[in-house]
Amino acid sequence: MTGIFSDKFKARIKVDATRYGRADRSAVGRWFWEIDGVLLLLVAALIGIGLIAVAAASPAAAVRYSGGSHKVPELYYFYRQIAWIAVGVPVMIGISMLSRERARRFALFGAGFFFILLLFVPVLGPEVNGARRWIEIGIGQLQPSEFLKPFFAVAMAWLLSLREADKSLPVFALSILPVAAIAVLLMKQPDFGSTIIFVAVWVAMLALAGVSLRILGGLAVAGVIGIVLAYFFYDVATIRIDAFLFGEGDTFQTDNAMRTLTAGGLFGMGPGAGTRKFGLPEPQTDYIFSVIGEEFGLIACLAIALLYLVIVARVLVKLLDEDSPFAILAGAGLVIQFGLQALINMAVNVQIAPSKGMTLPFISYGGSSMLALSIGMGLLLAFTRRNPYLTRSPYVVKWSGEAQPA
Template sequence: MIGSISGQIKAKAARLDPSNYGRSDTSAVGRWFWEIDKVLLLLLAVLIGMGLIAVAAASPAAGERYSGGSVRFSELHYFYRQIVWIGVGVPVMIAISMMSRERAKRMSLVGAAIFFTLLIFVPILGPEVNGATRWIDIGIGQLQPSEFLKPFFVVSMAWLLSLREQDKSLPIFPLSAVLVGAVAVLLMKQPDFGSTIIFASVWIAMLALAGVSLRVLGILAAAAVVGVILAYFFYPVATVRIDGFLFGEGDNFQVENAMRTLTAGGLFGMGPGAGTRKFGLPEPHTDYIFSVIGEEFGLIACLAIACLYLTIVARVLIKLLDEDNSFALLAAAGLVIEFGLQALINMMVNVQLAPSKGMTLPFISYGGSSMLALSIGMGLLLAFTRRNPYLTRSPYVVKWSGEQTA
């Protein structure tokens, strides 16, 4: 009896041992293990781990600000909640990364339709928080449709732009412009100027990768400049933030205090839990968590995080240099550009190089919607960058995860 149980345990352990996933293993887990970009997966794991440490450092300040004197709020309230969100988000990321490209594309098209529809209803159903209406209350929490729309929008746009290869006469570029414009209008109503910039910038980058002429890109660049100028004169949110950033007018407490907090720790920081300026920061666990990292762990830690984001973006873009599937190239490049751009904007706000945007730092900031949406996006990225390292790439036929493309 004991021998039988021992044999069953050894058999299960053998199935779970990564060394047993040989090149001939055709199971879903076996194919995933050999095809996944393990370096990219490791970089994302390191980033999530750093984020958990950062939320632990910011949690006491956030708890004091938002507890309202409630005894239910412990110093690590947001840290414990972030552990829960990571526990949900990471399995979602792994599950999506195991999908085939075709299945990931179909899921993204459906997801884009669902969250675009929810985005329409945000002004009607959503509660106002700090002057913005960006969330929908779903009972157990608040859902931010724009965060979930980002990865699905990128993949859907990649699919749309890739259709031009099949039929040059299709009005793909004008249609994509209409879709981006519709999303931008809905976001500006919330208002969410930062996300509007990300959607538009990623779209332009994908157009460049899709082969749009330099003349068209120049026109779009000029239109973007004109759009910002018009927003300054006719969009009050943009007016206030640009005036504050350029001329120091209005309430600049947030960005100025963030910069003072970030530099308070010097090169090596004041030490975990030793920061004091973070208690005066608005949103220390979300928008301004980069400043908390600077105070407690130093500018060296901030530089390390910035380099980590850069490494992730560079890793994906370099890997795509020999990608021959236009849809996969556009989808993966768009996802990593959107990821890197969001990180760049957040860090620029914290160092007073950009006006306040109300944007989280990917996988570092606290947030349920943010963590789940980013996990979906990175799961899709891992799915589109999967590659069997033991197959020789041919200019005629390349085999991907059981799929065959000419």
């Protein structure tokens, strides 16, 4: 009887696989059944929310950047955001279809390429609002540091995972060199916020890689010393910290952002009804969270914060079942970076962090930001892909449609 039921079970799996396309051997077929559909749906929700938020912020941004004979259409940034999404989403899906090995190679190449571009920013980059962070590429400006973020996380994961193969490799010492170089280049731009993200992601990945507590403690002390030194010898840090802690200097941006955020109360003033957003310096990018608060209410802001938390928690919980050290480090590094960027942006808007000039992932307007985030999420989806049959039955269904004992 056992053999009969076993044969029937195999046949049923084979029929179901054929009926629902699970026997599809194409790249699209494998991707469809292996991808984390819930994570993809959550990201799609963020992109949809972002479109609504950019539409709300676009008139305020248009007024701000209109002057003299130069008039910016009210929904200029909204239409451009649609165009960036039309480019970014296919990029994200395409990268998520890569195998882990190909995704790793792609990320290592990207890390090297954008690090080289970062070297040329001080030489080739135009100065905008006192900072050099971009490179002109003919059709617009490209910010190398934004693209380097996801590639950096994967490159660090690869380097730190080498320790599993050879315990004698000084991976910690080797990882210091690129991090220090990136930090110096970013501080020159200046871009203090991105520096914090790169260093924080690196430290988090060191902890996951099993670096000793003595080293982590030393890094914590070095971090405190670094912030103190930055306060006394780095003008950008001095201005930001003084404004945050003592209210000295120009606090207009953060003060106005907080007033705008709370102006709508719990439920907001309604789409397009906000007025304080017209006084924000960057309503479509850095302070879009405040625009959401004014027009859609504090409850909407809380829901967005929870959405980011769910994405981070889902990836970290899913990685608990992963057995590849590289995949664990890469997935954790990418999602920590994603969550930290969201946290910093929201913290600035509610005045619990100094102004950083950080976009809200998938919600803020921006070409470099949207494409870089799409690349990062594509890599994250690639590293969290899982064959569903490995955990659902004692038989592994091959893509040929035949059921084989696991």
